[in-house]
Amino acid sequence: xxxxxxxxxxxxxxxxxxxxxxxxxxxxxxxxxxxxxxxxxxxxxxxxxxxxxxxxxxxxxxxxxxxxxxxxxxxxxxxxxxxxxxxxxxxxxxxxxxxxxxxxxxxxxxxxxxxxxxxxxxxxxxxxxxxxxxxxxxxxxxxxxxxxxxxxxxxxxxxxxxxxxxxxxxxxxxxxxxxxxxxxxxxxxxxxxxxxxxxxxxxxxxxxxxxxxxxxxxxxxxxxxxxxxxxxxxxxxxxxxxxxxxxxxxxxxxxxxxxxxxxxxxxxxxxxxxxxxxxxxxxxxxxxxxxxxxxxxx
Amino acid sequence: xxxxxxxxxxxxxxxxxxxxxxxxxxxxxxxxxxxxxxxxxxxxxxxxxxxxxxxxxxxxxxxxxxxxxxxxxxxxxxxxxxxxxxxxxxxxxxxxxxxxxxxxxxxxxxxxxxxxxxxxxxxxxxxxxxxxxxxxxxxxxxxxxxxxxxxxxxxxxxxxxxxxxxxxxxxxxxxxxxxxxxxxxxxxxxxxxxxxxxxxxxxxxxxxxxxxxxxxxxxxxxxxxxxxxxxxxxxxxxxxxxxxxxxxxxxxxxxxxxxxxxxxxxxxxxxxxxxxxxxxxxxxxxxxxxxxxxxxxxxxxxxxxxxxxxxxxxxxxxxxxxxxxxxxxxxxxxxxxxxxxxxxxxxxxxxxxxxxxxxxxxxxxxxxxxxxxxxxxx
Numbered sequence: 301x302x303x304x305x306x307x308x309x310x311x312x313x314x315x316x317x318x319x320x321x322x323x324x325x326x327x328x329x330x331x332x333x334x335x336x337x338x339x340x341x342x343x344x345x346x347x348x349x350x351x352x353x354x355x356x357x358x359x360x361x362x363x364x365x366x367x368x369x370x371x372x373x374x375x376x377x378x379x380x381x382x383x384x385x386x387x388x389x390x391x392x393x394x395x396x397x398x399x400x401x402x403x404x405x406x407x408x409x410x411x412x413x414x415x416x417x418x419x420x421x422x423x424x425x426x427x428x429x430x431x432x433x434x435x436x437x438x439x440x441x442x443x444x445x446x447x448x449x450x451x452x453x454x455x456x457x458x459x460x461x462x463x464x465x466x467x468x469x470x471x472x473x474x475x476x477x478x479x480x481x482x483x484x485x486x487x488x489x490x491x492x493x494x495x496x497x498x499x500x501x502x503x504x505x506x507x508x509x510x511x512x513x514x515x516x517x518x519x520x521x522x523x524x525x526x527x528x529x530x531x532x533x534x535x536x537x538x539x540x541x542x543x544x545x546x547x548x549x550x551x552x553x554x555x556x557x558x559x560x561x562x563x564x565x566x567x568x569x570x571x572x573x574x575x576x577x578x579x580x581x582x583x584x585x586x587x588x589x590x591x592x593x594x595x596x597x598x
Numbered sequence: 599x600x601x602x603x604x605x606x607x608x609x610x611x612x613x614x615x616x617x618x619x620x621x622x623x624x625x626x627x628x629x630x631x632x633x634x635x636x637x638x639x640x641x642x643x644x645x646x647x648x649x650x651x652x653x654x655x656x657x658x659x660x661x662x663x664x665x666x667x668x669x670x671x672x673x674x675x676x677x678x679x680x681x682x683x684x685x686x687x688x689x690x691x692x693x694x695x696x697x698x699x700x701x702x703x704x705x706x707x708x709x710x711x712x713x714x715x716x717x718x719x720x721x722x723x724x725x726x727x728x729x730x731x732x733x734x735x736x737x738x739x740x741x742x743x744x745x746x747x748x749x750x751x752x753x754x755x756x757x758x759x760x761x762x763x764x765x766x767x768x769x770x771x772x773x774x775x776x777x778x779x780x781x782x783x784x785x786x787x788x789x790x791x792x793x794x795x796x797x798x799x800x801x802x803x804x805x806x807x808x809x810x811x812x813x814x815x816x817x818x819x820x821x822x823x824x825x826x827x828x829x830x831x832x833x834x835x836x837x838x839x840x841x842x843x844x845x846x847x848x849x850x851x852x853x854x855x856x857x858x859x860x861x862x863x864x865x866x867x868x869x870x871x872x873x874x875x876x877x878x879x880x881x882x883x884x885x886x887x888x889x890x891x892x893x894x895x896x897x898x899x900x901x902x903x904x905x906x907x908x909x910x911x912x913x914x915x916x917x918x919x920x921x922x923x924x925x926x927x928x929x930x931x932x933x934x935x936x937x938x939x940x941x942x943x944x945x946x947x948x949x950x951x952x953x954x955x956x957x958x959x960x961x962x963x964x965x966x967x968x969x970x971x972x973x974x975x976x
Contacts, residue, residue: 301819304844308811428642430806430832432863439843446843519808519836520864522643528808563812568804569775 304444305560311449313556314456318511319533320540320548321459322504327542328480329500330396332407333534336414337508338526340391343418344384344509345516345525346426349433352376356434373435381509388505389498397494422523432520452514456549459507463545476500480543532559535579631672632918634911635694636704637714639682643806643830646860647903648706651729652677653896654907655703657888662915673915680706684713695721700925703914704907708732709777711743718742724925726914726932728906732781736951741929746913746944747906748877748954750778750853754786756875756957757826757851758793766823766849770799772813772837773828779803782828782853798822803829803837810840817846824849831856835864842868849873857901862962862969869969875957876902876971878942885940899970902941909939 319338326334356372391414399406437446467473475496478486487493511529515521532555540551555575562571636655638648655675662673676699678690687710691702695717702718702725705711711730718725719742727745731753735743761769771786773779783800790797798820801813814837817825825841825848827834834856841850852861854876862869879885879902888908892900900908916937921927929950937944942955960971 301815304815304818305812308809308815312809312811423641427645429645430643430860430864432832432835436866437839444844515808520832522806525806525808559809560812563809564816567802568807569802 305564306557307444309557309560310553311445311453311556312560313553314449314453315511315515316529316532316536316556317549317552318452318456318507319529320536320552321463321545322508323533323537324540324542324545324548325500325504325507327537328476329497330400330407331483332404333411333537334396335408335411335530336391336418337504338530338533339415339418339422340384340388340505341508341512341515341529342422342521342523342526343387344380344512345521346422346431347383348376348380348513349431349516349521351379353434369435377513380513381506384509384512385502385505388501388508392498392501397497419523426523428523430520430522431516433517435517437517446518448514448517452510455510460545460549463503467545472496472499532575535575538579539582631674632701632915632923633674633676633697633699634701634703634914634918635676635678635691635699637678637680637687637690637694637702637710638704638706640677640679642682643832644682644706646858647729647855648679648682650858650901650903651704651706651907653892654728654900654904655911657892657895657904658908658911658915662912671919673911675703675911680710682707682710684710687711688714688717691717691723695723700724700923701914701918701928702726703910704728705730707778708735708781711735712738712777715739715742722925724914724917724928726910726917728910729903732777733785736949739950741950744932744946744950745952746910746939746941748952748957750782751785751789752954753853753875753957754782754826755789756959757853758786758789758795760873760875760959761795761824761849761851762793764824764849767794768796768798768821768823769826770801770817770820770822770824771797771826771828772801772803774830774833775802775804779828786826786828803833805830805833807833808836810837811844813837814840814844814846817841817848818844822848824851827852827856831858831860832864835861835869838865838868838872851875854902857903857960857971859898865969867964869962870964872962873974874960874962874971876960877906877954878956878958879905879940880942880955882940888940905941909941909944912939913937913944 319341322337323333326337352372355375356368359368359371395410395414396407399410437448439446467476475486475491478489478491479493479496515525533552536552536555537548539555540547540549542548559571559575562574566574636652638651639645640648659673659675666672676694678694680687680690687705691714700723702723704727705714705725706729708730711725711727712735715738719740723742725739725743727743728747730745731747731750733749733751735745769790771783773783787797799817827837827850829837834852838850850872852872852874854874856872856874857876888905889900892904917928917932917935920931933946933948933950945953947953959974961974962969963972
């Protein structure tokens with residue numbers, strides 16, 4: 301039982317980690333939390349389910365190709381990721397960038413506004429009912445995990461390694477670091493903020509789209525499905541320290557395991573409340589987060 | 599002269615429009631016609647139930663209006679969306695009441711119905727439900743509320759009887775944390791001791807709960823013979839999927855709300871062998887005719903909700919005719935009336951509670967690629 305709780309808690313934490321990393325990346329550019337991020341995750345889930353179903357129907361009735369399932373899943377994934385990236389870049393370019401200098405409170409209200417509008421639009425278009433994917437999943441015997449979950453884990457590990465390499469070894473990464481730790485100084489040194497901002501938003505969209513696809517296959521999708529993930533990921537970001545990606549990931553996994561044990565030994569309602577209480581206590585004790593790295597300011 | 603011509607033309611066209619409108623409303627609705635309302639959820643997680651019931655209502659409305667004998671009033675149903683929210687249900691009832699409606703053929707949801715009882719009693723409103731199952735609703739309704747669906751105590755008893763016949767002794771309950779789920783859980787705990795059945799655990803499930811892995815892990819530690827699922831169909835589907843993933847080998851029982859495609863769409867192959875109890879319907883010519891017409895009109899088999907909704911409209915039409923549109927008389931007549939619906943005989947005890955006809959046992963099996971509930975002969 302203990303091992304199972306740890307195992308499923310770990311995988312639950314991976315989902316939270318993907319969203320948290322998305323939050324943390326955007327935070328470092330906007331210097332505020334983008335609350336509409338999880339709605340873009342929901343959007344990508346919808347795009348995947350609809351496109352996968354449509355393509356499967358199209359291939360089965362007209363093209364008579366082999367591996368219908370695999371082709372439709374791959375094309376569905378591609379469309380979902382692309383549409384999520386395009387939507388994110390549009391929001392970044394036409395909404396966030398023009399108001400970026402107007403202050404954190406304006407950005408927070410705007411991201412809330414986008415979130416509300418997106419949820420309303422998805423409710424109107426897709427209704428509030430849960431839409432489920434037609435994909436039949438089979439777990440790996442003896443392991444009790446779906447291949448999808450192993451893929452998501454591999455993706456999460458790869459993206460963390462790649463992000464780490466980018467941040468440490470490339471000029472782009474150094475520019476991000478410069479923006480994170482001294483925004484004004486970075487602008488003074490003519491770092492191309494707009495370009496970096498678009499790239500970071502694009503990466504976050506890619507990560508979030510993967511988690512939206514996996515979520516839609518696993519549980520189905522409804523307009524406000526992202527709210528729960530938003531709260532957990534927000535907690536993980538605050539516990540881990542928003543400026544530390546590894547800290548955020550570790551905090552997310554710990555949170556996933558904690559929630560798993562909480563659900564099992566208390567109830568889902570109690571474990572959710574406990575999570576928020578622990579967050580408040582941690583913020584009181586260590587407001588900068590558990591894994592905050594002290595930076596020597598020159 | 600020009601002005602006069604324009605004025606005459608305007609006057610003439612106004613008269614023609616007024617005449618057309620008068621004619622239209624006269625043809626379509628007379629003051630003597632029966633005007634009733636249905637408060638159903640058309641959005642949110644239970645909107646599919648609202649749609650099923652509306653389909654049943656529409657079928658009955660069309661049939662009544664098509665078969666009118668000379669002088670009989672037509673029936674008109676106004677549908678209001680409650681989004682499965684208590685306050686919205688009360689607002690809609692107030693709105694319908696302002697429009698002069700005194701007879702309600704449905705308030706979907708026990709919580710929603712109970713929330714409207716004070717207003718209904720103050721305004722002499724008559725409510726008939728084909729879906730609300732909370733045991734104490736009749737008592738709480740103080741005469742304004744009737745139903746043609748057996749209450750939860752009967753449903754839980756039917757499940758426990760089935761489990762006992764299959765010699766399943768150690769059970770666990772998963773219940774939705776609302777009035778409906780709590781009512782079923784409490785009724786089952788009460789009934790289980792009489793039948794010598796052990797309830798090893800009772801687990802609360804949130805609406806739209808995504809992750810069931812911890813619950814399944816916990817349930818695996820018991821040696822369970824069966825799990826009773828008093829949760830909503832999409833949550834149930836997710837739970838069954840997780841149970842298959844973790845190889846939880848046991849029997850699963852649920853109530854009529856698993857009938858429909860919500861649970862099977864989510865659970866897919868995990869829906870196999872899930873057992874449900876559904877209020878008994880006796881196969882008869884009228885029921886078969888209804889099933890055929892329903893399938894032709896909506897492209898799917900009617901569930902028990904559509905059948906009960908159809909019966910509810912037909913029944914309330916009879917009540918309104920017999921009472922002369924008087925709700926106080928209607929309340930008295932209802933207790934005494936016996937009506938033969940397509941679902942079977944509809945009658946009430948001295949308290950106004952529906953006298954149940956028993957339960958059908960159904961089991962989900964794959965037929966032509968889809969999971970469907972098949973009647974079990976016992």
